[in-house]
Amino acid sequence: MSVTVSAPEAAASPRINLAAEFSQSGVGPVLQQLDDELVGLAPVKQRIREIAALLLVDRVRQRFGLSAQAPTLHMSFTGNPGTGKTTVAMRMAEILHKLGYIRRGHLIAVTRDDLVGQYIGHTAPKTKEVLKKAMGGVLFIDEAYYLYRQENERDYGQEAIEILLQVMENNRDDLVVILAGYADKMDRFFQSNPGFRSRVAHHIDFPDYTDDNLLAIAEKMLAELNYKLSAEARRALADYIPIRRGQPHFANARSIRNALDRARLRQANRCFAAGDVELTLDQLVTIEPEDIRQSRVFQQKETAA
């Protein structure tokens, strides 16, 4: 019996410089941006880096004729509200595009309403329409668990799920589906839809932000809007965050954004109420502690105490 060696190149043993490959792919700046712009989220960044590495190595392997099947990259993002799931999904589309895994790099964000119809025969065209738009890019399904309504077995959501599953399987190299939602509901969703569980390769959990993270996020948000916190105001916000966390309906970064919006409102009002004085540029962009201290959050705490 003769053994054929199918790797004559092995003798020549070509070398590939992964670092050079990496800088060539243009993924580096995107990952760097991810690092710079997103505060915290260490496990998420870690996983994205792993995926990027896998795709890069796959690409190099392909050049040696070692290619295996393209990896399945459907993902599920779970985490509490305001932990940056949509933001990361947006970035994901860009990264996957740079790595050449998807062709266009656009993101289509949908919810149940966009997929599920209102009467018989309405769902399939609607879902297919969305899938067609998502081809070559990323389909982001927010609050995916609403697709499946356990209490109503005639719910049209089931139909959307079946079409989705079929496309996720047959058009794996055409689009990446990202399901997002709150962890507990997502778990239940996967339990009742085993087809989804097996087709989604990456389950990424978004941890809650720490108080320091949130403060850093707040400063980033304000900088984007051309505002800044005075040193005192920064301390006030640092006080605000743990108190707000203790209250109901806390939604991480989203709560902070809302708080900042209200602070801006108060700041504008304060400038206005100052009357007939000339404001400096500095006054216009600075948020003072009283803009934050006036928040209902602090008052509620006092009444509780």
Place this chain on the structure above:
Amino acid sequence: MRITQGCFSFLPDLTDDQILGQVQYCLKNGWAVNLEFTDDPHPRNTYWDMWGLPMFDLHDAKGVLLELHACRKVYGDRYIRLSAFDSSHGWESVRISFLVNRPKNEDGFRLDRTETQGRVQRYSTRAYATDRPEGKRYE
């Protein structure tokens, strides 16, 4: 007789990859792509049936190809053409149109002569396929 209508019709039939490339070109220009089918091959027949709605807001040609495959599955024995509509001001018309599917056997046309006043003759062409009822023309 091989029907030649629209672009590329004197070339061999386009492969799926070539169709994909053409559609991507249309999408790049912001045209809305649609699929139509018919079993009446007469060149003056402008009333083709539409397969679904025109496809707006697509980013990638693969979405069109999915529809084309679905259409071929149902009407694989008929003519299917793909056309792209440019809605920009000043154009507002179909910019490209080509056949993407044709029946296995194309029967061709019969030339009818009608004698009228004096020695005048009138001609008309008539597809053999249309002798049969709709839906059974290319079985």
